[in-house]
Amino acid sequence: MEVLKISAKTDPKKAAGALAEVIRKHGEAELQAIGAGAVNQATKAIAIARGFLAPNGIDIVCIPGFTDVKIGEEDRTAIKFIIEPRE
Secondary structure (H helix, E strand, C coil): CEEEEECCCCCHHHHHHHHHHHHHHHCCEEEEECCHHHHHHHHHHHHHHHHHHHHHCCCEEEEEEEEEEEECCEEEEEEEEEEEECC
Protein backbone atom coordinates (compact mmCIF):
# COMPACT_ATOMS: atom_id res chain seq x y z
CA MET A 1 0.00 0.00 0.00
CA GLU A 2 1.34 3.41 -0.92
CA VAL A 3 1.94 5.76 2.04
CA LEU A 4 1.55 9.52 1.66
CA LYS A 5 3.09 11.59 4.45
CA ILE A 6 1.28 14.80 5.35
CA SER A 7 2.71 17.74 7.31
CA ALA A 8 1.07 20.84 8.74
CA LYS A 9 2.41 22.76 5.71
CA THR A 10 1.05 20.34 3.09
CA ASP A 11 -1.33 21.92 0.56
CA PRO A 12 -4.52 19.87 0.99
CA LYS A 13 -5.52 20.27 -2.68
CA LYS A 14 -2.20 18.87 -3.88
CA ALA A 15 -2.38 16.03 -1.35
CA ALA A 16 -5.96 15.31 -2.48
CA GLY A 17 -4.82 15.09 -6.11
CA ALA A 18 -2.03 12.69 -5.15
CA LEU A 19 -4.43 10.64 -3.01
CA ALA A 20 -7.00 10.43 -5.81
CA GLU A 21 -4.31 9.28 -8.25
CA VAL A 22 -3.09 6.56 -5.88
CA ILE A 23 -6.67 5.36 -5.31
CA ARG A 24 -7.29 5.20 -9.07
CA LYS A 25 -4.06 3.25 -9.69
CA HIS A 26 -3.82 0.99 -6.64
CA GLY A 27 -7.32 0.97 -5.14
CA GLU A 28 -6.13 1.98 -1.66
CA ALA A 29 -3.75 4.35 0.10
CA GLU A 30 -2.51 5.34 3.54
CA LEU A 31 -1.96 8.87 4.82
CA GLN A 32 0.31 9.44 7.83
CA ALA A 33 0.26 12.60 9.92
CA ILE A 34 2.07 13.63 13.10
CA GLY A 35 0.58 16.50 15.07
CA ALA A 36 -2.69 18.39 15.08
CA GLY A 37 -1.85 20.61 12.09
CA ALA A 38 -0.87 17.64 9.94
CA VAL A 39 -4.01 15.70 10.93
CA ASN A 40 -6.08 18.76 9.97
CA GLN A 41 -4.46 18.95 6.52
CA ALA A 42 -4.87 15.20 6.00
CA THR A 43 -8.57 15.39 6.89
CA LYS A 44 -9.09 18.22 4.41
CA ALA A 45 -7.20 16.30 1.73
CA ILE A 46 -9.44 13.24 2.22
CA ALA A 47 -12.60 15.35 1.90
CA ILE A 48 -11.29 17.07 -1.25
CA ALA A 49 -10.17 13.75 -2.78
CA ARG A 50 -13.66 12.36 -2.26
CA GLY A 51 -14.95 15.15 -4.48
CA PHE A 52 -12.26 14.42 -7.09
CA LEU A 53 -13.17 10.71 -7.19
CA ALA A 54 -16.97 11.02 -7.15
CA PRO A 55 -17.32 11.81 -10.89
CA ASN A 56 -15.54 8.50 -11.59
CA GLY A 57 -18.11 6.63 -9.48
CA ILE A 58 -15.61 6.01 -6.67
CA ASP A 59 -16.83 6.68 -3.13
CA ILE A 60 -14.09 6.37 -0.50
CA VAL A 61 -14.10 5.53 3.18
CA CYS A 62 -11.47 6.39 5.77
CA ILE A 63 -10.29 4.09 8.55
CA PRO A 64 -8.24 5.99 11.15
CA GLY A 65 -5.70 4.39 13.44
CA PHE A 66 -2.29 4.77 15.06
CA THR A 67 1.14 3.75 13.82
CA ASP A 68 4.65 4.10 15.21
CA VAL A 69 7.25 5.86 13.04
CA LYS A 70 10.93 6.49 13.60
CA ILE A 71 12.21 9.99 12.89
CA GLY A 72 15.97 10.05 13.28
CA GLU A 73 16.62 8.45 16.65
CA GLU A 74 13.16 9.27 18.00
CA ASP A 75 10.07 7.04 17.99
CA ARG A 76 6.84 8.95 17.34
CA THR A 77 3.19 8.00 17.15
CA ALA A 78 1.41 9.06 13.97
CA ILE A 79 -2.22 9.02 13.00
CA LYS A 80 -2.76 6.86 9.93
CA PHE A 81 -5.73 7.07 7.63
CA ILE A 82 -6.37 4.05 5.43
CA ILE A 83 -8.38 5.14 2.42
CA GLU A 84 -10.24 2.62 0.28
CA PRO A 85 -13.31 2.52 -1.98
CA ARG A 86 -16.63 1.84 -0.33
CA GLU A 87 -17.93 -1.62 -1.22
